[in-house]
Amino acid sequence: MTEISPLSMRDQEFIAVLRSRAGQGKSKTAKSHKLGIATVKEVFRSVYQPRTEQEYEPKALLSSLNRLKERGAVRWAGRDDGENIALPLTILVYRQPEPKEESLPLPPLVETLSWLADQWPRLKPRHQAVYTAVNEWMLNHPEPAPAPLCERALEIFGKRKFTQWFPEPEKAFRSFSFSPYFSDRAKTGELLNVRESQPPLLTERYFGGSQESGYASMGCGNILMVVENHTTCWSMAESLEGVGHGLKHLAWGIGKSFVRSIASIRPKHEVGGIRYFGDVDASGLAIPVGANARAGESGLPEVEPAVELYDALFTLGTALPGKEKPVSGIQAEKLAAWLPEQHRERALGLLMSGERLAQEWVGLRHLQSTQAWHADLR
Numbered sequence: 001m002t003e004i005s006p007l008s009m010r011d012q013e014f015i016a017v018l019r020s021r022a023g024q025g026k027s028k029t030a031k032s033h034k035l036g037i038a039t040v041k042e043v044f045r046s047v048y049q050p051r052t053e054q055e056y057e058p059k060a061l062l063s064s065l066n067r068l069k070e071r072g073a074v075r076w077a078g079r080d081d082g083e084n085i086a087l088p089l090t091i092l093v094y095r096q097p098e099p100k101e102e103s104l105p106l107p108p109l110v111e112t113l114s115w116l117a118d119q120w121p122r123l124k125p126r127h128q129a130v131y132t133a134v135n136e137w138m139l140n141h142p143e144p145a146p147a148p149l150c151e152r153a154l155e156i157f158g159k160r161k162f163t164q165w166f167p168e169p170e171k172a173f174r175s176f177s178f179s180p181y182f183s184d185r186a187k188t189g190e191l192l193n194v195r196e197s198q199p200p201l202l203t204e205r206y207f208g209g210s211q212e213s214g215y216a217s218m219g220c221g222n223i224l225m226v227v228e229n230h231t232t233c234w235s236m237a238e239s240l241e242g243v244g245h246g247l248k249h250l251a252w253g254i255g256k257s258f259v260r261s262i263a264s265i266r267p268k269h270e271v272g273g274i275r276y277f278g279d280v281d282a283s284g285l286a287i288p289v290g291a292n293a294r295a296g297e298s299g300l301p302e303v304e305p306a307v308e309l310y311d312a313l314f315t316l317g318t319a320l321p322g323k324e325k326p327v328s329g330i331q332a333e334k335l336a337a338w339l340p341e342q343h344r345e346r347a348l349g350l351l352m353s354g355e356r357l358a359q360e361w362v363g364l365r366h367l368q369s370t371q372a373w374h375a376d377l378r
Contacts, residue, residue: 007067014047014064015073015093022093032092037081040065040091058085065091101125110138112191127178129165133157134192148197149173149189150231151363156192158318158358167323170231170360195364197234199252221246223377224271225306226253228278228287232359239367247377253278259290263298275376277306280313280347281356282324285335292338306376307340309362314343317361319350326354 007015021043022033044050044061062085068074076088106120113135120128137156147155150170157169166172177183181191188194223246227233233252240247248271251258258276265271274295276288292303327335332351336344350356367373 007071010048011064011067014044015068017043017047018068018074018093019096023095030095032075032094034090035093037087037089037091040087058083058087062087104128104132107132107135108139109135112138126165126176129162130172130176130182133159133162144193145365146193146195147364148231148235149192149194150197150229151235151360152192152194154358154360154363158320158361160320163321167321168358169320170358197231199230199234221248221377222270222272223247223275224249224251224265224269224273225275225277225377226251226258226291226303227359228253228255228258228276228284229359230254232277232362235364235367238364243371243374245374245377253287256283256287256290258287259294262291262294262300262303265298265300272301274301274303275306276303277309277313277359277362277376279356279359280310280317280339280343280350281322282327282331282335282351284356284359285338285347285351289335289338305339306373308373308376309359310340310343312362312366312373313357313359314346316366317357319355319357322354322356324354324356327351 018035018040021039022035026033041057041061044057044064048060048064050057050060065074065076065088069076072094074091074093076091079089080086081089101124103121103125106117109116113131116123116131116135123131133156141155144152150173153172154170157166157172159169162169173182173188181187189196225236225247227236227250230252233250237250240250249269253276254261262274276291278284278287288303288305295301295303329348329352332348335351336347339347362373
């Protein structure tokens with residue numbers, strides 16, 4: 001069998017531009033896209049920059065296309081242009097093949113997962129990554145305290161070596177389902193000592209009783225505490241049970257919704273102060289910044305950072321690459337300025353590098369182990 005030599009740099013650039021032009025405005029999941037010969041010629045000239053557009057260009061172009069065809073990058077059939085050196089009227093340009101994932105080595109297994117040894121070679125690399133992370137966590141936490149699923153997922157997958165599979169590790173258990181454990185919610189909960197943490201049950205005592213509002217009454221104080229994600233909101237509610245505090249309302253902000261819903265606060269709700277706690281990334285900081293601006297327009301108290309909770313997040317959290325793009329220095333300064341001064345410099349670094357701190361790092365175990373964060377409720 002004749003060995004096919006690697007493509008030259010020009011040929012590699014040629015197919016890269018063809019793929020870009022063929023895919024513009026089209027499905028990202030289709031295996032191939034059509035491209036007319038006029039566009040193919042335009043791309044060819046821009047990449048190879050031939051010295052003449054006369055009789056030799058069709059021959060050079062056809063040679064280039066044949067090299068790409070040999071490697072399965074393009075294909076054509078049907079009508080040609082009828083010239084002496086016939087060129088296809090259209091070609092099919094195939095997407096860049098996905099890189100093949102390499103199998104992960106079998107780690108030393110805890111007894112509970114010892115059955116994996118026989119199945120390991122047949123597992124997909126993504127599944128191997130899941131079991132590697134879970135096994136490593138089980139080795140380091142033989143008797144773990146109970147935690148909500150998102151917080152447990154962050155403990156397990158919140159390491160740089162797993163970010164290629166789980167860019168938002170706190171959501172890892174939402175993104176796969178396979179047996180024998182993780183397709184069964186009950187088995188997963190038992191294996192990982194997970195506590196159920198549903199979104200908060202809402203009451204009719206606040207914001208007109210909308211079951212979509214995300215607000216629940218807590219006590220007789222005058223502070224409204226808004227939390228970006230429902231797991232942390234649930235953990236805070238659990239930790240405050242039976243504890244004296246000055247919190248009037250605990251609110252699940254439902255992500256970006258808080259920027260709009262803050263305008264529904266009325267004098268009758270007797271909110272004397274608003275605290276906020278969320279992720280430290282561009283969107284997580286844009287929420288309180290936007291809500292604070294709307295609060296000013298509506299004559300409401302400022303939206304202030306929950307200082308002790310952010311202190312805990314910057315202390316306990318592991319910064320990881322996020323899904324959001326890095327932001328400019330000007331935008332980063334605008335967002336970080338809302339945070340307590342002692343955290344602004346580090347926040348700037350995270351924002352401009354595209355990294356993040358997920359608020360679930362401040363989990364149930366920490367919230368129940370200290371009352372320092374109760375200062376945010378007064």
